[in-house]
Amino acid sequence: MLDRVLTQPRAKCRKVTLPDRLAALLVWTVATLVAGMLLWIVLDLLRHGLPHLSIGFLLDAPRDAGRAGGIAPVLVATAMILIVSLAVAVPLGLATALLLSEYIRRGSRFAGFVRHALEVLAGVPSIVFGLFGNALFVRYFGMGYSVAAGGLTLACMVLPLFVRASEEALRSVPDDFRRAADALGLTRAAAIRSVLLPAALPGILVALVLSTGRALAEAAALLFTSGYVLRVPESLGDSGRTLAVHIYELAMNVPGGESQAYATGVVLLGALLLINLLTALLGRRYGAQVQGVRR
Amino acid sequence: MSPQRSEQLLLIPLRLAAMSAAVICFLIVALLVLESLPALNNIGWRLLSDANWRPTPAAADGAFRVTPMVVATLVITAGAVLLAAPLGLASALFCRFYASPSVAVVYRRLVELLAGIPGVIYGFWGLVVLVPLLGAWRPPGASLLAASLVLALMILPTVALISESAMRAVPQRYVRAAAALGLSRWGTIRSVILPSARRGILTAVILATGRAIGETLAVVMVVGNIVRFPSGLMEPVRALTGNIALEMGYASGDHRSALFFSGLVLTGLVMVLVLFANRLGHRGAISDA
Numbered sequence: 290m291l292d293r294v295l296t297q298p299r300a301k302c303r304k305v306t307l308p309d310r311l312a313a314l315l316v317w318t319v320a321t322l323v324a325g326m327l328l329w330i331v332l333d334l335l336r337h338g339l340p341h342l343s344i345g346f347l348l349d350a351p352r353d354a355g356r357a358g359g360i361a362p363v364l365v366a367t368a369m370i371l372i373v374s375l376a377v378a379v380p381l382g383l384a385t386a387l388l389l390s391e392y393i394r395r396g397s398r399f400a401g402f403v404r405h406a407l408e409v410l411a412g413v414p415s416i417v418f419g420l421f422g423n424a425l426f427v428r429y430f431g432m433g434y435s436v437a438a439g440g441l442t443l444a445c446m447v448l449p450l451f452v453r454a455s456e457e458a459l460r461s462v463p464d465d466f467r468r469a470a471d472a473l474g475l476t477r478a479a480a481i482r483s484v485l486l487p488a489a490l491p492g493i494l495v496a497l498v499l500s501t502g503r504a505l506a507e508a509a510a511l512l513f514t515s516g517y518v519l520r521v522p523e524s525l526g527d528s529g530r531t532l533a534v535h536i537y538e539l540a541m542n543v544p545g546g547e548s549q550a551y552a553t554g555v556v557l558l559g560a561l562l563l564i565n566l567l568t569a570l571l572g573r574r575y576g577a578q579v580q581g582v583r584r
Numbered sequence: 585m586s587p588q589r590s591e592q593l594l595l596i597p598l599r600l601a602a603m604s605a606a607v608i609c610f611l612i613v614a615l616l617v618l619e620s621l622p623a624l625n626n627i628g629w630r631l632l633s634d635a636n637w638r639p640t641p642a643a644a645d646g647a648f649r650v651t652p653m654v655v656a657t658l659v660i661t662a663g664a665v666l667l668a669a670p671l672g673l674a675s676a677l678f679c680r681f682y683a684s685p686s687v688a689v690v691y692r693r694l695v696e697l698l699a700g701i702p703g704v705i706y707g708f709w710g711l712v713v714l715v716p717l718l719g720a721w722r723p724p725g726a727s728l729l730a731a732s733l734v735l736a737l738m739i740l741p742t743v744a745l746i747s748e749s750a751m752r753a754v755p756q757r758y759v760r761a762a763a764a765l766g767l768s769r770w771g772t773i774r775s776v777i778l779p780s781a782r783r784g785i786l787t788a789v790i791l792a793t794g795r796a797i798g799e800t801l802a803v804v805m806v807v808g809n810i811v812r813f814p815s816g817l818m819e820p821v822r823a824l825t826g827n828i829a830l831e832m833g834y835a836s837g838d839h840r841s842a843l844f845f846s847g848l849v850l851t852g853l854v855m856v857l858v859l860f861a862n863r864l865g866h867r868g869a870i871s872d873a
Binding site for chain 2: 305306308309312313315316317319320322323324326327329330333334380381384385387388389392399402403406407408409410411412413414415416417418419420421423424425445448449452476477478502505506507508509512513533536537540541547550551554557558561562565
C-alpha cells in the first residue's frame with residue numbers, strides 16, 4: 290500500500306508529465322479490457338447455459354449422444370475419477386510434504402532432489418501426462434481406458450500442487466508447537482499425529498481443495514486414459530467421461546451439442562467457483578487460527 | 585522398540601513416498617523415449633523431409649512430416665506471448681500502483697478467477713463466440729489468430745500474478761528514494777520498479793510461454809486443425825499438442841510412435857523453459873501460478 294501512496298501523482302512537488310498521463314490511461318484501459326473479457330466469457334456461458342440447467346439435467350441420463358437429456362453418468366464418472374486420484378495423491382503427497390518440512394533440512398541434497406523432481410513434474414504439459422498414462426496404465430498395466438487409469442494419471446498430475454500446498458501448511462505451524470511436543474517427550478511420530486497434523490489440518494484441506502480444482506479442470510490428460518464412454522462406470526475398470534471431457538466431446542464431435550455443452554460448462558464453472566470460495570473461507574479461518582496461536 | 589528405532593522405521597516409507605515424484609518423472613521420460621523409438625527407427629529423418637502429414641500404422645505407407653505443426657505451435661505461442669506479456673504486465677501495474685486498495689483486491693480476485701477457468705471452457709468460448717466473430721470478418725475464422733487470442737487470455741493471469749509478486753518484492757526503500765527524488769508515478773515505475781523486478785517479470789513470461797506451448801484443448805477447438813505451414817494470421821493450422829489429441833484415439837504402430845515422439849519434443853521444449861525460469865530464481869513467485 291505504501292507504494293501506492295508514494296507514487297500518487299497528486300503529491301504537490303511532482304510534475305505530472307504527458308508520459309505519466311498516457312501510462313495511466315493505458316494501464317486503466319488494459320485493466321478494463323481484462324475485466325471485460327472475463328465478464329464476457331462468464332456471462333456468455335451463463336446466458337446460454339442457465340436456461341438448460343435444471344435438477345433433471347443433473348439427474349437424467351443423456352440421450353442422442355448427449356444432445357438431449359442430462360449428465361448424470363458424467364457426474365458419477367467425474368466423482369469416481371476424482372476419488373481415485375485423490376486417494377493416491379493425498380497419502381503420497383502428505384508423506385512427501387511431511388518429510389520435506391519435518392524430517393530433512395531445507396538445503397539437503399535429498400530435499401533439493403525431491404523439489405527438483407516436483408518442479409519438473411509441475412511443468413509437464415497435460416497432454417503428455419495423457420500419453421504417459423496411456424502407455425503405462427492403459428497399455429503396460431493392462432487397465433484399458435478406465436476410471437482407474439484416468440484417476441492414476443490425474444494423481445501424478447496434481448501431486449506437485451498438493452505437496453507444495455500441504456508443505457506450506459505444515460511449515461506455517463508455529464515452532465512453539467514442535468518445542469512443546471518435544472518438552473512433553475513425544476516422539477516425532479506422535480508429535481506429527483497429535484500436534485502437527487491437527488494444527489495444519491485447515492491448510493491441508495486447502496491443498497486438497499486446490500488439487501480437486503486442478504483435477505476437475507483437466508481434460509487433455511483424460512482423453513486417452515479414462516476415455517469418453519458416456520455411461521455410468523460400474524467399476525474402476527470401466528471407461529467414464531468427466532465434465533471437462535464431456536464439454537470437449539459435445540463441442541467438437543457432436544453437431545448440435547452446443548446448448549448441452551453450455552449447460553455442462555455452467556456446472557463445471559459452478560463447481561470450480563464453489564471450490565474457489567471454499568479455499569478462500571478455509572484460508573481465512575486458517576489464518577485466524579495461526580494468528581490466534583501467535584498472540 | 586526404542587523411540588529412535590521407531591523414528592527410523594517411519595522415515596523409510598516417507599522417503600519412499602517422496603521418491604514417487606522423481607520416479608514418475610523418470611517413467612514419463614523413459615516411456616516417451618521408449619514409445620518414440622519405433623518412429624525414430626522406421627521414420628527417422630522423414631519426420632522432417634516427407635512431403636506432408638498422412639500417417640499410417642506402417643511407416644512405409646505414409647508421410648510423416650511434423651515440421652508444419654512444430655512451426656505452427658511456435659507461431660501460435662509467440663503470438664499469444666506477444667499479446668499476454670504487455671497486457672499481463674499492465675494488469676500487474678494496475679493492481680500494484682494505479683488501483684485503489686479495494687479495487688486492487690477485487691481486480692486481483694478477477695485475475696485469479698481467470699486463472700482458474702479450465703482450458704476446455706476457454707476453447708469452447710473461442711469456438712462459439714470468437715471464431716464466428718473472426719469468421720464474419722475473414723472466413724473461416726478458425727485460425728492461428730483465434731488460437732493466439734484464446735491462449736493469450738489463458739496465460740495472461742500467469743504473467744500478471746507472477747510479475748505482481750515480483751514487483752511486491754522490490755524493496756520499499758527504493759520506492760521511497762524515488763519519491764524523495766520527486767519522480768512521478770510513471771517515472772518510478774519505469775526507472776525503479778521495472779528494472780528491479782525484471783528477473784521476476786522475465787520468469788513470468790517464460791513460464792507463461794511454457795503453458796502456452798503445452799496447452800492442448802483450448803487450441804484444438806479454435807485453430808482449424810489443417811496440417812500446413814502457417815502462411816497468414818487468418819489461416820487454419822494444426823498445433824503439435826492438438827495433433828496428439830486428435831489422433832491418439834485411433835493411432836497404432838509407427839503412427840502412434842510418431843505421436844509419442846511429438847510428445848517428447850513438447851516435453852523437451854517446456855522443460856528447457858521451466859528449468860531456465862527456475863534458474864532465473866524467484867522461486868517463491870513460481871508457486872503462485
